[in-house]
Amino acid sequence: MLTLTCLGGAGTVTGSKHLLTHDGRRILVDCGLFQGLKNLRELNWEPLPVPASSIDAVVLTHAHLDHSGYLPRLVADGFTGPVFATPATRDVAELILRDAGYLQEKDAEYANRKGFSKHSPALPLYDLADAEASLEHFTLAEFGEETALPGGARLRFRRAGHILGAATAEIDWAGRRIVFSGDLGRYGDAMMVDPEPVERADYIVVESTYGDRVHEPGDPVDRLGDVIERTLKRGGTVLIPAFAVGRAQLLLYYLWQLKRAGRLDSTPIYLDSPMAIDATGLLHAHLADHRLDRESCRQMCAIAEYTRDVEQSKAITASAYPKVVISASGMATGGRILHHLKAFGRDPRNTLLFAGYQAAGTRGRALLAGKREVKIHGEWIGIEAEIVDMSQLSAHADSDELMTWLSGFRAAPARVFVVHGEPEASDALRVRIRRELGWEARVPRPEQVFEL
CATH class of the missing domain: 3.40.50.10890 (Rossmann fold)
Structure with missing residues (x-):
């Protein structure tokens, strides 16, 4: 049995972590840090629902902190597997994770020196050494090429626009094809390429950052x-x-x-x-x-x-x-x-x-x-x-552009999971998908398990 569980990025626009499980093997798609509201940030300090050591691999769609920033903590907690990413994502992640570890160290030092933290002493979630240790786990996967994952799964990255290295992730496992949008970029962006279309999926996991709005027109x-x-x-x-x-x-x-x-x-x-x-x-x-x-x-x-x-x-x-x-x-x-x-x-x-x-x-x-x-x-x-x-x-596709990407699939998937958005945005996109495409769409709750 193949299952999908959202450990982050469900009901919120941050902390993306989507867990695929089959026959005792686990693949985590994205490993993001929770940001923003205090009750979300506090989740970074809580252990994952599954042991870090039980995760066989991480697939990283891109390097922004809300998709990659928990990696150093995952490694510190016992993860020993590979992290699959495009070459540019690996390079960007090195900058972002080193910076995150360094800043957390410095912020803790500053809080202790000024005495404004409620914790004594204030501690970082992870430090620079943890960030550097996580970088040793990266394995490069080129755009368009099929890459073998643990447990017999296969991965293919396609360009998503958004930032350097950003990809959509197509994972074939246990006779099912699941496509993760990651964060989709804009069409016609002045710098970044357009998101590549994907033709077929049994299940789609799509972001909804701007699922309830369209970007302002004009130059x-x-x-x-x-x-x-x-x-x-x-x-x-x-x-x-x-x-x-x-x-x-x-x-x-x-x-x-x-x-x-x-x-x-x-x-x-x-x-x-x-x-x-x-x-x-x-x-x-x-x-x-x-x-x-x-x-x-x-x-x-x-x-x-x-x-x-x-x-x-x-x-x-x-x-x-x-x-x-x-x-x-x-x-x-x-x-x-x-x-x-x-x-x-x-x-x-x-x-x-x-x-x-x-x-x-x-x-x-x-x-x-x-x-x-x-x-x-x-x-x-x-x-x-x-x-x-x-x-x-914004680097994020708006509601119309999300629908443009979804319309590139040639056949209806069994289900679309709408993630990585605040509740109103996710539900608005869910409604559009059902109304305009006639596809079944769900907004997962945190840690809700779906059989695929």
């Missing part, structure tokens, strides 16, 4: 230029919390387009995220994973001043000169963006521009919902800056 370059220009006219700084992998690079591309059009003149642009800097460099190493040629990559990457060390970052915070600052993390949950938010968020001349999905329980979601006070490092900070939401810059 994102023009709108971004308008926001920056009006901020500069009032002597302000545009601060952009951005995911270090994906959004930071797309922002550089659009800012390059604005520079070429003569709209930003000599406006200083800073990329203040060591991980985003390294991820930008990976564009050159994985040209087949995106639309840009080598020369466009070079010119795009040259428009910003890259700041790696802390003193350079502090100098940006201290400067009152109008500028554009791109910094991680994308939902303002940690990293250097918090120090900039404390400095620039209080001034009404400045603008905070959100360029991606903001999960429930994050500072980004709170600000977009109208809150004008956020807690940072144990201190409540009043926010007077202009708040701008540019969902056009």
